[in-house]
Structure formats: structure tokens, C-alpha cells
Amino acid sequence: MxxxxxxxxxxxxxxxxxxxxxxxxxxxxxxxxxxxxxxxxxxxxxxxxxxxxxxxxxxxxxxxxxxxxxxxxxxxxxxxxxxxxxxxxxxxxxxxxxxxxxxxxxxxxxxxxxxxxxxxxxxxxxxxxxxxxxxxxxxxxxxxxxxxxxxxxxxxxxxxxDAASPIVVGESINPEIAFRASRYDRGEAAYLNCPMNRDQYLHFWRELCQAEQAELKEFERETAKFFEACLPIEEMARRGEDTMRYGPLKPVGIFDARHGDFRDPANRDKRPYAVVQLRQEDKAGQLWNMVGFQTNLRWGEQTRVFRLIPGLENAEFVRMGVMHxxxxxxxxxxxxxxxxxxxxxxxxxxxxxxxxxxxxxxxxxxxxxxxxxxxxxxxxxxxxxxxxxxxxxxxxxxxxxxxxxxxxxxxxxxxxxxxxxxxxxxxxxxxxxxxxxxxxxxxxxxxxxxxxxxxx
Missing domain, CATH: 3.50.50.60 (FAD/NAD(P)-binding domain)
Structure with missing residues (x-):
């Protein structure tokens, strides 16, 4: 022994x-x-x-x-x-x-x-x-x-x-739509940005408001007060048509250099109405996190609704958003x-x-x-x-x-x-x-x- x-x-x-x-x-x-x-x-x-x-x-x-x-x-x-x-x-x-x-x-x-x-x-x-x-x-x-x-x-x-946003495979993001930029060109262009016009945004907003949520367990509902500090994206959408545009989808200061300098007043009509930003998740840049998209939607609903975002039409999700x-x-x-x-x-x-x-x-x-x-x-x-x-x-x-x-x-x-x-x-x-x-x-x-x- x-x-x-x-x-x-x-x-x-x-x-x-x-x-x-x-x-x-x-x-x-x-x-x-x-x-x-x-x-x-x-x-x-x-x-x-x-x-x-x-x-x-x-x-x-x-x-x-x-x-x-x-x-x-x-x-x-x-x-x-x-x-x-x-x-x-x-x-x-x-x-x-x-x-x-x-x-x-x-x-x-x-x-x-x-x-x-x-x-x-x-x-x-x-x-x-x-x-x-x-x-x-x-x-x-x-x-x-x-x-x-x-x-x-x-x-x-x-x-x-655990309040986590979905993570997307970089190769599945449409490079003809998404562009690299940081807000006001400050520092390295570390974000991928998916721009929306007004019609695209409103369609996305309506579908998000109506999407089906996963049911929280009883002991999770007791701790749901933590959500206010890290609000689910669908709850943010339900608080008003423009709430997301003043939050994680804020378009101010984000410019797509492929279409000229958006700071030029002549290009004002080319500025995006809303922008979904993705942050690099790994050193190699193979994974991208949807910034501010912590969510309690059912996984199938996440795939359906988030693929309405321009540039993410064929998004491959390696992790869905969760709140539990x-x-x-x-x-x-x-x-x-x-x-x-x-x-x-x-x-x-x-x-x-x-x-x-x-x-x-x-x-x-x-x-x-x-x-x-x-x-x-x-x-x-x-x-x-x-x-x-x-x-x-x-x-x-x-x-x-x-x-x-x-x-x-x-x-x-x-x-x-x-x-x-x-x-x-x-x-x-x-x-x-x-x-x-x-x-x-x-x-x-x-x-x-x-x-x-x-x-x-």
C-alpha cells in the first residue's frame, strides 16, 4: 500500500x-x-x-x-x-x-x-x-x-x-461589408465594424424586440438584478427604438475609409445609421466578439436575428450569447x-x-x-x-x-x-x-x- x-x-x-x-x-x-x-x-x-x-x-x-x-x-x-x-x-x-x-x-x-x-x-x-x-x-x-x-x-x-456576447469566426464575416476602424481613428484599428442604414437597423430592431428568450431558472431569476449593469441587448432594444444607437451600436466617430473621409461634410449622407462592432477575441484574430451583445435569447433566435446584421449574413458562431x-x-x-x-x-x-x-x-x-x-x-x-x-x-x-x-x-x-x-x-x-x-x-x-x- x-x-x-x-x-x-x-x-x-x-x-x-x-x-x-x-x-x-x-x-x-x-x-x-x-x-x-x-x-x-x-x-x-x-x-x-x-x-x-x-x-x-x-x-x-x-x-x-x-x-x-x-x-x-x-x-x-x-x-x-x-x-x-x-x-x-x-x-x-x-x-x-x-x-x-x-x-x-x-x-x-x-x-x-x-x-x-x-x-x-x-x-x-x-x-x-x-x-x-x-x-x-x-x-x-x-x-x-x-x-x-x-x-x-x-x-x-x-x-x-456569466453575461457573455456571441463569438464569431473571422472567416465567416463578409469583408466586403465589415471594415476595420477605431472610433475617431484613435489608436490601432482594432475593431471590425458592420454598418447599418436606417431601414436595416429598424428591421433588425423589430426582430430583436420580438425574438424568443430562454427561460431563466428560479435561482437565476433571483440574481437577475445583475442584468442592469450588463443589460441584455434585447432588453436594451425594448427600451426604445434608438436606445441601442446611443449604446453599443453608436455610429458616431466610426468611418469606413473605403468610401472616403466621413468627417467631410460632403460625405455626411454616407455615414452609417448604426454600427455593430466586433472586438478581436484571440491573438491570431480568428475569433471576434460582438461588443455589447450579451443576451438571453434562445440560441436559434440568436443565429436568426444576428445574421440580419450586414456583414454577418453567413456568420459562424463558436459561442452563443449567455446570461446565467x-x-x-x-x-x-x-x-x-x-x-x-x-x-x-x-x-x-x-x-x-x-x-x-x-x-x-x-x-x-x-x-x-x-x-x-x-x-x-x-x-x-x-x-x-x-x-x-x-x-x-x-x-x-x-x-x-x-x-x-x-x-x-x-x-x-x-x-x-x-x-x-x-x-x-x-x-x-x-x-x-x-x-x-x-x-x-x-x-x-x-x-x-x-x-x-x-x-x-
């Missing part, structure tokens, strides 16, 4: 379940803390580990889709979450969906029966100050632990409400791509807490955080994955994005490094991303495979 000190994993969701499993499979004891059923969260209904609180779907199966590529990367790395998802899959067209009750019950039994995993049903109100700790408490972290995390990270590095209760840290300020905290290398985090979105991304974070906690315990160098893989790109992104504008990110092809050649056909392009990811993952040099029991 090993005499090593156990690693503490806090939170029994998908990330915590995966992290605990990887640590135990490396031969290191782990204590997994889950506060349910002692204390239930507003969204959970059972005491099982890895409970799926929203959909039962892990996303598209095809490996030329972002979620499917991530599924397959995790299969090749020995993920217990994806293994069990495959075992308990139910028919869902092209998606990986599971019998959620059987899935979470089986994972609970699997972990509870592992000789190196101790499952403790108790709430931790503070982060353990000593030893190796993996924090995977998710978007509904309990108030006491969230307060302790806030003290540790600093007041400005913890968010409690969430707890997440400012990962670019706080984390290395190994998922270790910069200020404490023995503290790691994973899951939605670090700003990734989706079930599979949570499992991927748990895999990396658990694997690296095990490596630190045995004196090995923590791993980073190739940035050309979906896992590697996701954790590179959350650790290097702009801290000022950081918002949670799901897996998507827009965060991968560009291909050497430009491929216009989207399906073909995604296939090349997949092939490169698999090749680079296969060539990736694991340090001491046998110790971590990684698949050959």
Missing part, C-alpha cells in the same frame, strides 16, 4: 470525477469531496457523481466537429467519463447522448469501488492550505467556498454572473496552461470554474488537472498538450486570452492554430484540423507513460 499523501479533489462533477480517476490510476491516493446530499445545489437533483444537470448530450460525435474531436482525443487518453458515456449511449442521431441516470450512477459506483479513491460526502468551506488540491467545484460553487476562493484570487478575479448564474475565475490572470495556479503550483483547477464550457470540456480539464496533480506528486514535470489538439488549444486559450474581456469558451475550431494552407470549404477545413490533431497527439511525447498508466 502506498504511503503517499492523498491528493484532494473538491467537487464531484464531470471534471472532479475525471481528475480523481486519473490520479488513482496513476497509483496515488485521492480524497474526492462532494457536498451532495449533505447540501444540494440549486440545479442538482441527485447525490450521484457527474450528474448531468442540463442536456443529456455531449455534442456531435463526428470528429470533424469540435465536440467530436474532443471526444476522440479523450478516448485516446483513457478518459473514464467518455468511456462510460460510450457504454451508456442512447440513440441521438449524430450526437453522443447518454442515459443520464445510469451514466452517473455507474460512474459513482466505479469511483467508490476504486481502492485508492475515498469519497467523502461533506462540504469544504475553505481550500486546503497544504498539499496537492484540484478544485473542480463548477459554476455553482457553494457560497462559503466561493468566498474563500475570492479571497485567494483577489476581488477582481472571480465572476458570479455562474462562478468562474479569470483564468488568463491566474492559471498556467497546465491548469496550475500561478501563485500556488500545488493548487490546480478544472471544469466550468476555469472558464471552459460544455460537458466534454469539463472532462478534458479534469483529465489534465488530475494527470498533472499526479505528476507533481511524483516529482515529474506537468504536461501541456499540443496546441493543435482541441484539448491543447482550449487550455492554451483560457490561459492566454485577454484578462480584461475574458469569458467562458467552449471547444471550437476557431481557437486552433491556422492551417498552413487556406481552405474555404468548412467541412474540408475541419477535416484537416482533425487529421492534424490526431497526428500531433500520436506524436506527442509523454514523460513516463508507464508511471501514469497512459495508453500506448
Amino acid at each position: 502506498t504511503t503517499m499523501q492523498p491528493i484532494h479533489v473538491i467537487g464531484g462533477g464531470l471534471a472532479g470525477t475525471e481528475a480523481a480517476w486519473q490520479i488513482a490510476q496513476a497509483g496515488i491516493p485521492v480524497i474526492l469531496y462532494e457536498m451532495r446530499p449533505q447540501r444540494l445545489s440549486p440545479a442538482h437533483h441527485t447525490e450521484h457523481l457527474a450528474e448531468l444537470v442540463c442536456s443529456n448530450s455531449f455534442g456531435a460525435q463526428a470528429t470533424d466537429r469540435a465536440s467530436g474531436l474532443l471526444h476522440e482525443e479523450l478516448r485516446r487518453l483513457g478518459s473514464v467519463v467518455i468511456t462510460k458515456a460510450d457504454e451508456h449511449a442512447v440513440p441521438a442521431g449524430g450526437a453522443l447522448a447518454v442515459d443520464r441516470a445510469v451514466f452517473s450512477h455507474n460512474l459513482t459506483e466505479t469511483l467508490a469501488s476504486h481502492p485508492l479513491i475515498e469519497l467523502r460526502r461533506e462540504e469544504l468551506r475553505q481550500i486546503p492550505r497544504e498539499g496537492l488540491v484540484v478544485l473542480t467545484t463548477g459554476p455553482l460553487t457553494s457560497p462559503d467556498l466561493a468566498e474563500d476562493l475570492q479571497r485567494f484570487t483577489g476581488m477582481n478575479y472571480l465572476s458570479f454572473f 448564474r455562474n462562478t468562474f475565475i479569470n483564468a488568463p490572470e491566474l492559471l498556467h496552461p497546465t491548469l496550475q495556479f500561478k501563485s500556488r503550483s500545488t493548487l490546480l483547477a478544472a471544469g466550468q470554474l476555469v472558464g471552459t464550457e460544455g460537458y466534454t470540456a469539463a472532462a478534458a480539464g479534469g483529465w489534465l488537472a488530475g494527470t498533472n496533480a499526479a505528476r507533481v506528486a511524483i516529482g515529474q514535470t506537468p504536461l501541456t498538450l499540443p496546441p493543435t489538439t482541441m484539448m491543447g488549444a482550449l487550455f492554451a486559450f483560457i490561459s492566454s486570452a485577454s484578462p480584461k474581456h475574458f469569458q467562458p469558451m467552449p471547444p471550437n475550431f476557431g481557437i486552433l492554430p491556422e492551417l498552413p494552407q487556406r481552405i474555404r470549404n468548412k467541412q474540408e477545413r475541419y477535416g484537416h484540423y482533425r487529421d492534424r490533431a490526431f497526428a500531433d497527439l500520436a506524436a506527442w511525447s509523454y514523460c513516463d507513460r508507464e508511471t501514469l498508466q497512459l495508453p500506448a
